[in-house]
Amino acid sequence: MPITLDFSGKLILVTGGGRGIGRAIAAALAEAGADVAITYTSKDATPVAKELSDKYKVRVKAFSCEVTQSEAVDKMVDAVEKAFSKKVDIGVANAGVSLWKDAHDNTDEDFTNIFAVNTFGPFYLARALVRSWLDLPIPVSGEPSQPLEVWGKKGINLNKQILFVSSISGLVAMNPQRQTAYNASKGAVTMLSKWSHLGINVNSVSPGYVSTDMIANPPDETAKAWVGEWEKRTPVGRFASPEEIGHFVAVMLSDKMGGMGFMAGSDVVVDGGYTVF
Template identity: 30%
Template sequence: MTLEFAGRSVLVTGASRGIGRATALALARQGADVAINFWAADDIQQQEATDVAAEIESLGRRALLLEADVSDKASVDEIVAQTVETFGRLDHFVACACYSDRQRMLAAEMEGFQRTIDVTMWGAFHGLRAAAAQMVTQGQGGSIVIVSSPRAFMPHPGSMAYNMAKAAVDQMIRTAATELTSERIRVNGIHPGWIDTPGERKFLSEAALARHAAELPWGRLGTADEVARAILFMLSDDADYMTGSFMKVDGGISLPMWAKKNG
């Protein structure tokens, strides 16, 4: 596999941390110029995005910081336009941005429930639509990867909004892939399992994470870099015959319950 992205332009949403950050950096290492979308909910996330840009530039590639709430269509249209204005074109798009509140349905606060769907589902759709439209205008094809989740088909309790959003994202990927074949634009999805990212600390302590990780079939949490490597393959020319497909990088979490470690 070549995984060659020299001279190509990529927009990654949710790129200040976690899977988005790892993907942005991996793309830069392979020669891509990267537009880094982030949402600065606090000073920490602003600094994280700045650090990603600095690291990309240290690799000799161009970086573009784009603060935007992906749930807002106009904002997403604008960051795609800014990417093209700065880099001259858009070759690849990766939708990593998501949001999740975890509450059982009957106790769920609807503001957080709605925000989860707005960012996780609509954010992915706005990015997919705007990126695909730009690629159609360019007339040279392209490739898109949307980060989904095993929760699209595993109804984990306490995550109804997130489960719903990811199930919709999976069908969105299949439909977009079908509609865009004539434009030579590939659309694929990835199902990361339980990945060790800063977002997990919103819900669990380090001790709880370690305890649950040991119970997984593979006996540990996945890493953002492992997911990023799979995303790069799906974006690359090596995956030219792959569209409307899904790749699992989940350490066996979606296997039957009897596959649990020491089960």
């Protein structure tokens, strides 16, 4: 019989789901029957949510969230659960920013911000979801916490997932652009996936170059030259489309791939062969 993806009844939260790879992930999951919550920071993603909802006949809602602020992430997860009247089943930490800058030119603010968005934000999301799934209060500073081992002894199997959208920049130093801080932030978020417990399967996906707005409309002449070099260095001879990555993630999260089963603590590279060298 044909293999199909069916996320009916699932609620999936995608940060940065209003554009680029995040939008493609949200679309693929909605197409497969999931209800989807997408977050945005600057540009209101409500029109995107309505478009996906109307097209795929599922519930898609947009939520404003500054992912660098842990309190904002906690409140967003709570707002999502109230809006959909259920807990999130799968969290996709996708929101991220890039920074092309020599390490010695990075200001303290540059370095702090790249980690705040790319590493702290995903951690805040994962932490907020686990607390919600276990019905744990936000701990007060100085109070002892209850180790997860205690919960494991209770025989809990939450059957939940967290996926971190990382990058091959966390595996290899990209070139010709210089982006030490970005590479380090993505290496860190990849390592966040090396954990699975209590029936929470945690994994990461590391895309290579994807034909997003940044590649279609480079910010300057130097970046335009880089685009051609990136394509030349990708063995398959082209960039991925956002839709390719979106559909791959949908498969990866499905029970057909093992997202709810045996795959845990893995980083899956989808890069057109870029890292084979």
